[in-house]
Amino acid sequence: MIAYDISDPVRLRRVIKVMESYGERLQYSVFLCDLSDAELVDWLTDISAVVKPTADSVVRIDLGDTRSAAGIHVIGTRRRFPQAGTTIV
Numbered sequence: 001m002i003a004y005d006i007s008d009p010v011r012l013r014r015v016i017k018v019m020e021s022y023g024e025r026l027q028y029s030v031f032l033c034d035l036s037d038a039e040l041v042d043w044l045t046d047i048s049a050v051v052k053p054t055a056d057s058v059v060r061i062d063l064g065d066t067r068s069a070a071g072i073h074v075i076g077t078r079r080r081f082p083q084a085g086t087t088i089v
Helices: 009-020 037-048
Strands: 002-005 024-027 030-032 057-061 072-076 086-088
Touching (some): 002 009, 009 037
Parallel strands (some): 072 086
Antiparallel strands (some): 002 030, 002 057, 057 072
């Protein structure tokens, strides 16, 4: 599951386009994505090209990958997200 908080309307539209190509929208800023390892790398490259880390937040929550530890991965600011167990990407 991926959620985002984007502070600029232009970047927001770009993030939405990226997210629509990788997953299904559950709510306005929440997408469910079932990504392979290669797709995850592609998504990270695409989203990182759009997001401004000092102003925006993108959170990827692993809901069940048994190959690695589940967790919360944050790109950008950490506002409103848990501190413990997070990984800044």
